[in-house]
Amino acid sequence: MALFLKDKNIININKNAKKALADKTLQANLKKATAEAVFKRNQAAAVSETFESSRDIAIAAREASISMLRKLSDEFVENCVKNNIKCFVFDDYESANAKITDLIKERGADFIVKSKSMLTEEIELNRHLKLNGIEAIETDLGEFIVSLAGEKPSHLTAPALHKSRREVARLFSEKLDMPYSEDPAQLSYFARRYLRDKFMSARVGLTGANFAVSDSGLIAVIENEANARLAINLPQTHIAVFGVEKIIRNLNDLPHFLNLLSKSATGQLLNAYTSIIGPPAEGKERFFIIVTKRRFEIAADPVFKEALRCIRCGACQNICPVFQRLSGHGYEFCYGGPIGTVLAPFFIGYQKCAELIDASTLCGFCKSICPMKINLPALILQHRFHYGADKKIKKPLFKHLKKLFSYLHSLIMSNNVLSRVIQPFARLYFKITAAVFGRNYIPRWSVFSKRDFIGMAPKTFMESYFTKNKKKSREKEGDKNGN
Amino acid sequence: MKVSLFVPCIMNHLMPESAYSILNIFKKCNIDFSIEKDQLCCGQPGYNMGYCEHSIPFARKFIDLYSKNECDYIVVPSGSCAAMIKHNYPKLFPGENLEWLTAKVVEFNSFMHDNKFYLKLDMKYKGAIFYHKSCHLLNEMNIDREPKEMLGSIKGLRLIEALTHQNTCCGFGGAFSASFGELSTEVGIAKLEFIMENKLKDIVAGDSGCIMHLKSVAMARGYKLNFYYIADFLDLCSN
Helix, strand or coil: CCCECCHHHCCCHHHHHHHHHHCHHHHHHHHHHHHHHHHHHHHHHHHCCCHHHHHHHHHHHHHHHHHCHHHHHHHHHHHHHHCCCEEEEECCHHHHHHHHHHHHHHCCCCEEEECCCHHHHHCCHHHHHHHCCCEEEECCHHHHHHHHCCCCCCCCCCCCCCCCHHHHHHHHHHHCCCCCCCCHHHHHHHHHHHHHHHHHHCCEEEECCCEEECCCCEEEEEECCCHHHHHHHCCCEEEEEEEHHHEECCCCCHHHHHHHHHHHHHCCCCCCEEEEECCCCCCCEEEEEEECCCHHHHHHCCCHHHHHHCCCCCHHHHHCCCHHHHCHHHHCCCCCHHHHHHHHHHHHCCHHHCCHHHCCCCCCHHHHHCCCCCCHHHHHHHHHHHHHHCCCCCECHHHHHHHHHHHHHHHHHCCHHHHHHHHHHHHHHHHHHHHHHCCCCCCCCCCCCCCCCCCCCCCCHHHHHHHHHHHHHHHHHHHHHHC | CEEEECCCHHHHHCCHHHHHHHHHHHHHCCCEEECCCCCCCCCHHHHHHCCHHHHHHHHHHHHHHHHCCCCCEEEECCHHHHHHHHHHHHHHCCCCCCHHHHHHEEEHHHHHHHCCHHHHHCCEEEEEEEEECCHHHHHHCCCCHHHHHHHHCCEEEEEEECCHHHCCCCCCCCCHHHHCHHHHHHHHHHHHHHHHHCCCCEEEECCHHHHHHHHHHHHHHCCCCEEEEHHHHHHHHCC
């Protein structure tokens, strides 16, 4: 039937959750890592005298830059040219990937050293490079770990958040022939030595950018391991790839963003290394690849433009009760967690996101922790409204049932007569389930031995209160008549 | 001061005793209250599922019902229902001026706290309780200090709350709890395990939805815990 979409086209959150919840190691890793991250973030925000004021300033700065994104983008490119940096702007992933591949091939390189970049995940650069015989060597420790494991990053700032020390130790000893050790210092020292050779011989280094400064044609790269700094400075050629929303107006805004990003992402008062990158050194070359895909459209949307404020700190992921169990991989989209749920429909379409947009309790902790105060639950809800109202979206059966449930609830419960008439039937239903299952049973709710249902009261408050009051007023009237 | 009490669905259908606790408290504080007999659901379920058109009949009836009521406050004992009425009704009827309504609607905790009624209750208790911060009360209504100050004023009570990094949702989330049963249940279990690890027995929450969900999980897990909606607890302590 054309009316119903086959469920396999939809990201199956329930199935992914089942798988993730069954993996006890994963659950323990996630619980520990996310709690620690939120704890550190809260401590850093609490001791800082400037965190709150930086929030306000950064939000205003971002609002301003989003409202004139096209103009800023043009200005940024002009200023980069003055800085002897070659800029390319692409709206589609294919052209961006093709350009990067060409640049690398032209320089005769068969591998590149790469620092962490979520945009390269979005455009799937590594896969594209591999198809063209180019190996992308991830040099961020977390990215290095997940790439060794043949996985994708599971978190915006902590790509290997889902892995324990023990799992990393096993991975290093299997894949790199490192003598087995669970000591983080030894593990990182080994990775560092392994990667240092690659840095020394790489012809091309590729990084992302956390911010791009329009009025001066500079980018800022923020990190803790100095691997990005090596990728920028050691090879002959540096390529930086980033989304157009990273552009801010001027350098004066930058310190506020740094203040927020380091505290929100890792709970550090300030990250270890901040590189402000401008003109290439003599004899070297620099390229900026700017991706605009869907960004101008989001910037023009009166409601969703707020989502472009995001600085990719990952705090909303850390605090999200769904992310804490589902893990980033369960979202099947490079950006997981609340901000991922907000972005996904724009990038992979509403049809695929039928379950995803419902997979939130709308608890609102993400809104509170977001340094840029993005109203994430309201935006997720907005997607639900859009999904429900757009007749062009092919919907799966469960969505039709949900709508039917919502409609019947509205029809019955907003009617004074029907809402009363239905109550004895509901109680009868629970009586039957108690007789059959020995407990109150609600389909889809109490299918697990882990959750019962408290059941309905013998009389609703309204029933008992107004029968009592009726009696009382009758008695009163009786008294009056007697007198 | 005239007050009209709105009784949220979960309280009306599943835990009417909590509504009676509120009435007891009103009586103890000499608050002149009434209850609209024809009140219905606030319409939140449809709204949060993404079908605002299904919440419009509820909102319309609510507005019509209280437009004839000359009370000073409509007390709503639920963070999420209060947020629905105060924040979302104006969005459902963009052309309409609903300030008279949104100004009247007050969540139970802020009503009791801001008017200092809780001080009249002279409350005592012996022991420790765990206070669960209900998400919508906290994140939608920004009500955090109010219940804590009220509970803090109880003589002999040790108030225990989760640190901010341990503070999480109970897992209910309305339709979420049925659509994502396993995830929802696990969030509830984690909350209860935290309470069990801290050897606490009594839990107070600011929304009856959280109580309903946590109690349902505790029933299946065999946890012997006492759950109180905040009004139940204030009423208990003021005897």
